[in-house]
Amino acid sequence: MILLAATTYIVTILLHVWTKYSGKDGQEPPVIPYWLPGLGSLIPFVRDTKGFIASTVRNWGNDTPYTVRLPAFKAYLITQPEHFGPLLKATRFLSNKKVMAELMRDVFGTPPNVMPMYFGDNSGIEAKPVPGSSIPSHQRIWHNQHADSARYLTGDALRGLAARFTSILSDAIAKVDASDPVDSGEWVTIEDFYPWWRSRVFAAATTALFGPHLLRLNPNLEEDFWRFADSIPTLVKRYPAWMAPRAHAARATMLASVKKWHAYARENSDYTFCGDKAPKWDEYWGSLWLKVRQRWGQDTGIMDDDGLASEDLALTIAANANAIPMAFWYLIEIYRDPALLSHVLPELETAVTTPASPNKGQPATFDLSPVLASPLAQSIYAEVLRMRISLLLNRCPDHKDHQIGPWTLKKGAYMTLPTAHIGYHSKAWEPYTDCGNAPINEFWAERFLVPDETGADEGADKTTLSEKKDMTPKMRFSTEHLEGIWVPYGGGALMCPGRHFAKQEMMGSVTVFAHYYELEVISGRAPPMDDKFYGMGAQQPAEKTPVRIRRKVGGWKTGNGVRFE
Numbered sequence: 001m002i003l004l005a006a007t008t009y010i011v012t013i014l015l016h017v018w019t020k021y022s023g024k025d026g027q028e029p030p031v032i033p034y035w036l037p038g039l040g041s042l043i044p045f046v047r048d049t050k051g052f053i054a055s056t057v058r059n060w061g062n063d064t065p066y067t068v069r070l071p072a073f074k075a076y077l078i079t080q081p082e083h084f085g086p087l088l089k090a091t092r093f094l095s096n097k098k099v100m101a102e103l104m105r106d107v108f109g110t111p112p113n114v115m116p117m118y119f120g121d122n123s124g125i126e127a128k129p130v131p132g133s134s135i136p137s138h139q140r141i142w143h144n145q146h147a148d149s150a151r152y153l154t155g156d157a158l159r160g161l162a163a164r165f166t167s168i169l170s171d172a173i174a175k176v177d178a179s180d181p182v183d184s185g186e187w188v189t190i191e192d193f194y195p196w197w198r199s200r201v202f203a204a205a206t207t208a209l210f211g212p213h214l215l216r217l218n219p220n221l222e223e224d225f226w227r228f229a230d231s232i233p234t235l236v237k238r239y240p241a242w243m244a245p246r247a248h249a250a251r252a253t254m255l256a257s258v259k260k261w262h263a264y265a266r267e268n269s270d271y272t273f274c275g276d277k278a279p280k281w282d283e284y285w286g287s288l289w290l291k292v293r294q295r296w297g298q299d300t301g302i303m304d305d306d307g308l309a310s311e312d313l314a315l316t317i318a319a320n321a322n323a324i325p326m327a328f329w330y331l332i333e334i335y336r337d338p339a340l341l342s343h344v345l346p347e348l349e350t351a352v353t354t355p356a357s358p359n360k361g362q363p364a365t366f367d368l369s370p371v372l373a374s375p376l377a378q379s380i381y382a383e384v385l386r387m388r389i390s391l392l393l394n395r396c397p398d399h400k401d402h403q404i405g406p407w408t409l410k411k412g413a414y415m416t417l418p419t420a421h422i423g424y425h426s427k428a429w430e431p432y433t434d435c436g437n438a439p440i441n442e443f444w445a446e447r448f449l450v451p452d453e454t455g456a457d458e459g460a461d462k463t464t465l466s467e468k469k470d471m472t473p474k475m476r477f478s479t480e481h482l483e484g485i486w487v488p489y490g491g492g493a494l495m496c497p498g499r500h501f502a503k504q505e506m507m508g509s510v511t512v513f514a515h516y517y518e519l520e521v522i523s524g525r526a527p528p529m530d531d532k533f534y535g536m537g538a539q540q541p542a543e544k545t546p547v548r549i550r551r552k553v554g555g556w557k558t559g560n561g562v563r564f565e
Contacts, residue, residue: 005035020064025406029065029076032056040069046237049392050534053077053418065407068416075414079421081428083404085484087395087415088491091125093402094395096494097142099414107235108314109251114307117141117300122398125493139300148296149497152289160280161208161287162504166366169204169512174356174363174553185551189522192544194328198226201324201509209319210261210312211286217264218257228254228313229321233532251313258309258316262294271295322389322538323502327509329388329526329538332545333380333443334510336521340380340445347374348514356515356553364515364553368508378477379448381506385488387443390420392535393490419487420534428485443526452476520548 012033019030034041044052045068056066057079065083068075078087087094101118104110110118117139123129125146151157181188182196190196202222206215215221231247241248265271269284274291285291290312297303297311334344351371356364371377395415402409409415422428429440438444452474479486489496496502513519523546529539 004037008037009033009035016060026408027406028410029067029404029407030060031067031069032060032077034069039071042070045070048531050390050420050531053079053421057421065404065409073414074410075416076409078404078415078417081422081425081485083484084417084422084487085491087404087417088393088484088487088494090395090402091493093397093399094415095124095142095398096394096396097121097398098396098412099394100142103236104310104314106238107232107251108310108317109255109306110310111304111306114302114304114310117302138296139302141300144296146493146497148289148292152287152292153497153501157280157287157289158500158504161501162368162508164281165204165208165505166368166508166512167363168207169200169509170356170363170366170515172200172204173512173516174358176358176551182549183551187548187550190547190549193332193519193521193547193549194541194545197328197331197509197513198324201327201505202320204509205320205324205505206316207286209286210290210316211265211281211283213264213284214257214261214286217260221257224250224253224257225316225320229317232317232321233536236536254313254316255306255309258312259305262305262308262312266294271298318498319501323498323505325538325540326384326388326502327506328541329384330381330506331510331513331519332521332526333384333445335519335547336524336526337445343376344380345514347371347377348511351511352515358553364512366508366511366515368504368511371507371511372504375449375475375477376445377507380445381503382448382477382479382486383443383445384506386423386447386486388529388539389423389488389537390418390529390534390539391488391490391537393417393419393487417487418535422485422487425485432482446475448477448479449475450478450480516551516553518550518552522546522548 012031016030016033019027032041036043041052044055056077060066062079065080066077068077078084098119101115104118105115118141121135121139121141123133123135123140123143125142127143127147129135129140129143153161176183182190199222202225203215206221218224228250231244231250234244234247235251239247265284269282269291271285271291271294274288274295278288278291280288282288282291285294293311293315294308297308303311334341348371351366351368352364353367354362354365356362393416395417396413397409397411397415399411401411402415424440426440432438432447433440434444434446438447454476484491489499527541527543527545530542533539
């Protein structure tokens with residue numbers, strides 16, 4: 001066995017070198033050498049994906065794509081900045097349909113009778129089907145999801161959803177709990193701020209999108225949700241139930257909760273009333289989008305109750321599992337740096353349209369427009385995403401082989417593009433390190449600010465943290481020239497449709513928090529990230545985050561008055 005493994009490794013090294021340096025066009029990229037015939041790189045890739053990618057680049061270089069041999073399929077690892085942008089934009093030739101269908105099956109439990117609709121839809125995402133496709137319009141699931149997401153997560157629908165989120169969060173926080181030391185109005189210590197804040201944002205975001213009854217009908221929904229979210233790294237590896245019983249049980253619990261809510265909503269509200277004249281929000285379904293999704297699923301003639309539950313379970317993850325951890329990182333990065341906090345707080349306060357009034361029982365109201373337009377607040381947002389989003393973006397040539405330079409990527413194989421690798425690519429980001437004073441592995445609030453030479457965005461606060469304010473040019477937020485290296489939402493037509501709401505959720509939650517609370521991060525630093533979630537999206541903190549916190553508005557020990565110090 002040892003001899004076989006050693007022989008396999010030597011042979012794959014020789015094959016790797018010959019392929020890489022032969023100069024022959026049209027070959028597949030060089031294979032990453034491996035030890036075990038039949039298994040290829042499966043064990044190191046599954047056990048430690050982050051370490052596997054890092055060791056590949058370290059051992060074999062970062063100048064070419066690589067072929068990753070796995071038992072059931074092959075994949076191509078793409079780590080070069082120059083390839084990210086073109087590949088993500090080539091949606092005419094490349095899609096993520098295959099991997100998304102597998103996620104629906106393996107992670108969200110879509111039943112076998114529904115899966116042919118996901119795998120069989122070859123019509124594309126555009127309004128006009130791909131030539132040669134015969135999929136009927138009422139079963140074009142990829143186009144429907146793309147079109148409806150764009151409709152209900154942009155424009156007036158987005159503004160209404162974001163306003164509802166901030167209003168619900170403000171209403172909840174304004175209510176003082178006399179049994180909660182945090183609401184006393186005095187400084188108290190919380191041993192781990194993440195779950196404390198996560199709980200409040202989860203309730204507001206879930207209610208804003210799905211209405212109040214999903215939570216009401218399932219009192220343990222938050223706990224069940226995060227248990228399921230923590231199970232996704234296990235489920236995505238396709239472990240059967242006997243190998244991962246807790247992960248499968250967590251999914252079953254969430255699916256039962258969604259089905260319970262669906263049944264209740266159907267009994268009390270007509271989901272078929274979802275046209276232009278329908279209200280944009282429904283007590284039982286939440287956003288009109290949920291009624292549209294329900295009707296479309298029913299009209300396919302294929303979706304059953306189990307399939308519909310899997311669809312909306314996926315939506316709960318899309319809405320919460322990334323935006324909420326990122327809201328935590330956004331807040332912590334601001335509050336751990338007193339100098340940065342002093343610049344950001346005045347900008348956050350410009351969003352308050354009506355301050356909280358405990359004497360009258362009125363919560364604060366907000367208009368996020370000035371915060372969303374703030375160059376500094378946006379730069380912090382972009383930097384948090386660069387550092388704390390880790391996705392393995394996947395594309396697949398559906399119709400024919402695809403060329404990258406001299407290399408041929410075979411039809412049906414996966415292309416894997418790790419955003420965390422590119423987000424920390426020292427050479428690609430070198431122009432954005434303030435001449436080396438802001439290394440790419442450190443948080444820098446101003447990384448996405450550039451001199452405003454056009455005079456745009458007049459009236460917004462464009463000052464930086466520099467003490468030489470009179471000598472500092474006005475600045476604006478920009479992601480120009482970052483195509484292919486700042487890709488926290490993917491790219492091209494398949495870019496995450498929820499990115500606009502995620503931005504408002506992140507920036508809106510810290511805006512509401514800042515109005516009601518003061519906070520000190522005891523360690524003065526952000527916690528490290530948990531590598532368990534590498535490639536899964538937003539990274540979770542690996543350690544507790546102890547803080548000191550004090551309510552600014554209406555603490556029960558300070559009376560019903562409002563105190564701003």
